[in-house]
Amino acid sequence: MKRLAAIVALASTATVTACGTTGASDTAQQGGGVYTTIDGSKQINASAPINPFNPVGSVFAGYNGMALAWQKNDPIDPDQFYPAIASSWTAAPDRSSVVIHLQPNARWSDGKPVTSEDVRVSIGLAYTQGGTAYALDPKAAGAAADIKVIDPKTIEITQGANRSATFLGNLLSTVVVPAHVFGRLLPPDFWQTLKTAQQASGAAAEQAKGKITGLAEKVIGFGPEHDVSAGPFVLERVNPGAALLRKNPYFYASRSIVPDKVKVLNYTGNEQIWNYLISGQLDNAPFTSVPTAVMRRIREARGSGVVTGYSPVSTSMAFNQARKPYDNVHVRRAIAYLIDRAQVTRIASPEGGTPAATTSGIHAKAARVWLGSGFDALDPYRVDPAKAAAELKAAGMTRRDGKWAMPDGSPWTVRIHVPASFSDWVAAAKSITSQLSDHGIDATVVTAADYTLYLGELAQGKYDIGFWLIGLGPSPYNIFQRLYGQANGWQMFGGRLKHVAPGTEGNWMGGPETADAGPDGKVDPGELTAKLNFVSPGEQKRIVGVLARVANQQLPVIQLWDYVNTQFVNTSRYTAFPPDDDEALRLSSGVWMQLGMIKKRQA
Incomplete structure (x- = not known):
């Protein structure tokens, strides 16, 4: 998936000096050298102010932007x-x-x-x-x-x-x-x-x-004359191609910071990041979706390496249950039984994902901690055309001339919507439609021009099926908000929870307000999710178990693959990068430096 933030149009401009192409003196190897990377959360906007409250501001977390603390990559403890x-x-x-x-x-x-x-x-x-x-x-x-x-x-x-x-x-x-x-x-x-x-x-x-709240626009638009940073670096200048930061001598741990400067290169998409990596320009790049053929070329670059770790995110295919026939759980289960998730992952995210073992709403690594042996008790929905056919018949769907149709005999076409710029999602959707077609279900992929448009139309309930990120941990409340929060009708107002009708106020999933949780009886998933925000750890674990079982049986989404945090490093100029599965892997290289990592390579 492309690591691009939506660009917000702002009237204010920064007074940072814009310049042409970064000169040779900027890249010359000084005492500590110039560390080159990208910011995986946004593209560079040379006219944006030096302001962390501005979504495209010239502030880079861990470099010239500082928080009170940096969150570790723990699977269940936020x-x-x-x-x-x-x-x-x-x-x-x-x-x-x-x-x-x-x-x-x-x-x-x-x-x-x-x-x-x-x-x-x-x-x-x-x-x-x-x-x-x-x-x-x-x-x-x-x-x-x-x-x-x-x-x-x-x-x-x-x-x-x-x-x-x-x-x-x-x-x-x-x-x-x-x-x-x-x-x-x-x-x-x-x-x-x-x-x-x-x-x-x-x-x-x-x-x-x-x-x-009336101050919000003033705060977002504020542009200081120059950078005043408490981080290890200070912004020196920025242009459309790159931002250059110099070492801050007043940083409280300045002795841990090896590079003299950091250059953050701009990018317009995955392909440009691939080219940076293939040419060996980057010392580090955060997660970027990479096909296998491109990965081979990246690995061929001198000093190139890959570090992998846990990423609490999963890709799913989500249903709009306010639209027929997806209001029927048997239809959703049938589709689950026809999708080969391993094949989808090989095609869409071979280097950055592992096939989902099942649908639980949680990344498998965290799910095993939360659920224990209960994880293995969930229905894995392995490919089974016979079970899929039985589920479709239970939903009243009909089959004529080898094609499945609606209960009234009218044509049924599965339309899967994805943003055109997300190459892995487009590839996954095409794989799924091909698999469904092989089993007599007409299916097609419909792309939205960009991610902002996609999210807007998704929220308006315009899609039957769309791709949706889930499992956003480590907080269990945040994890299940993706399934049983605003997108599915549950909203908190004045400290009280309410459920709004499908198609209103952002409720595009359109699921029922209550669900059958088997031995747990009939439950309100949104109410249980809200409780995760304040109950004891023991009660959190019980609720997580109930919600995982509800998600597994009711399938508001089909979990496709769990992301692997694939980081790219190059040891030609610097060494001492974090190892595989390090808790700092989801943080920027600037934070790694603060933690005493990143050393100059000795000749």
Whole structure:
């Protein structure tokens, strides 16, 4: 799948100096050399401001962008983090508060110390964007209620009454910016306005919330004159082809940072990244979908290597159950029995995925931890045309002249929608339609011009079947939100859960509000998913087991393959990359450097 972020049109422009092609002096091997990579989360926009709140901003996580902490790649525990701006933290046993201790030697690239006030201002700016720990609704699960500066290096954040198991993880992921640069964006009465929004009621609270959210565009569009970074690097300049960052001498762990500079190359798609790798230009590239033939060419480059690890993401084929015949579970099961997932994976993601063992809603590695022996008890839906035919007959489908039709005899065509730019999804969809056609089901692939259009039309319920990423862990709440959250009709308002009708408010999956969970009886999957946000670990494990069984039997999606985090490295210039299955593999090379990895290759 292409690792491209949707580009958001913004009126503001940065005052960073744009230049032509990076000169030879930038690539010359100095003491530590120039480390070359790409940012897998976005393309470079040379006119974007140096602002982490801007979705295309010239801030690169782990290099000149810093969070309180960096999340480890643990399969089931979302609270496992590496220190960053925060050197340590202590959460109250009841999750009511977190005390954060900042790195004692942390300084900004202009020499000023990083203080609790920087964190406080960063949190204030995060409130203007909303969501996660910084929702303005006091009833929202996991919302921060109070921010207290204890001393210049210690700050305490209190959680609201509706506590969430994801609070610590969301809090530690907070991006930190310098108060002396960004603080001017918050009006003098901001904190009193925030207090009113959180504690008042009626018109006063709504007016206060409006004032805070009204700052969002101003915050997103803000462009500092130059980069002030607390990370290991500072942005020197950016152009349409690359961003160049130089080492920050004030970084608290500067002795661990080997390269003198980092060059982040721009790209327009997978093919350009492949060419960078084949020519040996990149020291590292994060996950990129690569066909086998291209992988062979990449491996032939001098120093080229591959590191693999766990990636808590799976690709699925999701049904719009508000559309016939996909409202019938027997039809969904029949299709599952006709798809050879191993063949699909070989064609679509041979280097970046493993065939899904079954449909559970969870990546297999995490599922085995959550479910134990219960994982093997799930129906694997191995290819079985006889079972598929029996399921179709149970759904009332008819077969004439070797073709399956609707119960009333009208033609049935399976239409699978995918974004045209996702090469692995297009290949997978074509493989599936071919397999279905072999068993008498007319099937076709329909592509959307781009991913943004695809997501919009998917949310509007325009598709019968579409591809959908699931298993987004490690939080069990986040995992099952993909199946039993907003896309399937369950929404949280004012701390209370409600279910909306199919085809409304983003409910494109159209599943029923309750489901038969076998020995667990009739359950409300959305309600169980919401409980994952605040119940004890033991209760989480029980609920995960119930939801996995519901997903396995009701098949709102068919899990196709579980991603493998395939990272590309080149040891021609640098060594000491993380090994296979390292917990840091989903983080940027900048974070690896902070953790003491990445050493200059000795001649």
